[in-house]
Amino acid sequence: KFDFVVASVHSNLKMDEDKATTRLIKAIENPYTTILGHPTGRLLLSRAGYPLDFKRVIDACAANGVVIEINANPLRLDLDWRWHRYAVEKGVLLSINPDAHRTEGLHDMQYGVLVAQKGGLQASNCLNAYALDAITTYFNKKKQG
Template identity: 75%
Template sequence: GLQFVAPELREGLGEITLAANHKLETLITFADIKGALHNHSTWSDGVHSIQEMAIYCRDHLKLEYLGMSDHSKTAFYARGLTEQQIFGQHAEIDRLNSELAPFRIFKGIESDILYDGSLDYGNDVLRTFDFIVASIHSNLKMSEEKATERLIRAIENPYTTILGHPTGRLLLSRTGYAIDHKKVIDACAANGVVIEINANPLRLDLDWRWHRYAVEQGVMLSINPDAHRNEGFHDMEFGVLVARKGGLTPGNCLNCKTLEELELFLSSKKQQHV
């Protein structure tokens, strides 16, 4: 008989064949999420402190970890962090980790991808983070070729862990820059880079139509709230909904990993490339 096809998958994109061969896997649910990566605190343009966000994630959402990734220095409009501020933030995270254990806060940054595809800190600073989200925020008017080349250069940076909102789209207001999705996803596969599903309802970027291709290439996806306040963590529910539409399973989602699994993943990524 035919395997049950979840309503989200009913798009005529090969799901009937998969169901006939009993190849449909169990889709991700919100209960599978173990932590939240890519979030902004009062250090940059967020509303809540790191401590407030960590306690909210631990006590209200019952999560195991929180990844902080405030804006980097090029994003001056968002109070991006100078090198000096980064060291201050890391000291605060060390203190909070000893207070909140076994809950863990990971040291990250949302590093701007510059026009030439480089990240906006030197390697001596980049190596101090547990993980790095690389995103484009400026010079959005560019050809598909230029945008693709710019993203791939950032993906090839050994310090890049996650590619943030790949097209920069804002639904209903900004189309986003055109990219060659296959080339970008293939570059992530070649470099062990995770692609974000930005769960902000105005982004939902990487688009669901590309989730299956990414997974087929062996690329992990991460459902990231991009929270700027505690309420923003709940946007991961929207991220889960589009991830289900894209056919995502817990095994292909970075923040479905337990704390121990994520620690192992991040440390092996750092050792492998650096």
């Protein structure tokens, strides 16, 4: 049994960079947040992501032990692959998640894996590539603070 929180923005997407960044950092600093989901809220070919200071967001994730999602939905693919190496350099784990709202969406994992490879992600820096006992240990440590 896993007990974790994915914090994702789904409203008020038209903030300026400072406000959007501050909003995400507030969520990241919440001790219950385990994973930051689709950080920019982008929908490829239809909605640009909101502007962010990615270094501040990633640095906040590093400081608070928050994982960043690579959303595998082909309409999102967010966190953008160009930020994967910076996150890894800062010690942030990434997690490839399908954003599946139905079982058919689980097949989208392949797109997330391809984007993660493009960004240079290795299994050692990808939470959901860990063995079950390692994932369980990670979540338990996060929950204990």
